Amino acid sequence: MFLWLPNIVFQLSTPYWLLTLVVSPVGMFCAVLAEKKSLIVLNLVMFFSFFLVMLLGYVINGVLE
Template identity: 50%
Template sequence: MCKIKNKFTTISLICLLIGILVWIPNILFEISSPFWLLTFIVSPIGVVFGVLSKRTLLIFLNALMFFSFFIFMAIGYIINSMM
């Protein structure tokens, strides 16, 4: 059973890393890339595997990546309103 939880943890962690990596071109390099849309597909998968592995941190971080578009939009609007 421990090996199965390890696999679930690894898959959830990979989903989290993919979610972070697809934002890098848009945020750091300011290159318009549609790959950030993968967060809506990959992050829920990461949440499911986080639940199966019972890792609360992975569940939270993958859920945060799922809502990252809305978070970045809010931050962008706040920054633009200050200028």
């Protein structure tokens, strides 16, 4: 989630958030090989963080209007 800080806090658009879509599946694969369920879950959260942040943005925008 730290990759979102420049976009949300500083309003500075950076493409680094795209790394979550590439690195997270690799991390999930490694976690499956290591049989670590906590790492599998955390990598899933990291992969879907884009959608979670979008949902949170829409909810906040809907409440404030």
